[in-house]
Amino acid sequence: MRIFIKLVRSTQGATAIEYGLIAALIAVAAIGAMQGIGTKLNSTFNNVSTSLV
Secondary structure: OHHHHHHHHOHHHHHHHHHHHHHHHHHHHHHHHHHHHHHHHHHHHHHHHHHHO
16 A cells, blocks of 8 residues: 555656556557458458459
8 A cells, every 4th residue: 555655646656657548548549440440441352352253
């Protein structure tokens, strides 16, 4: 518990938490973008596959 209190009072701890939150938000945005791109790629490959047959 003492370590947690020191971390809360420390500005370095606050900065580390902020960087962690920023990294998490970037990861969520990247995952969302990749899911959208994946859906479009799947559609494109299906169209190409259909055209080849």
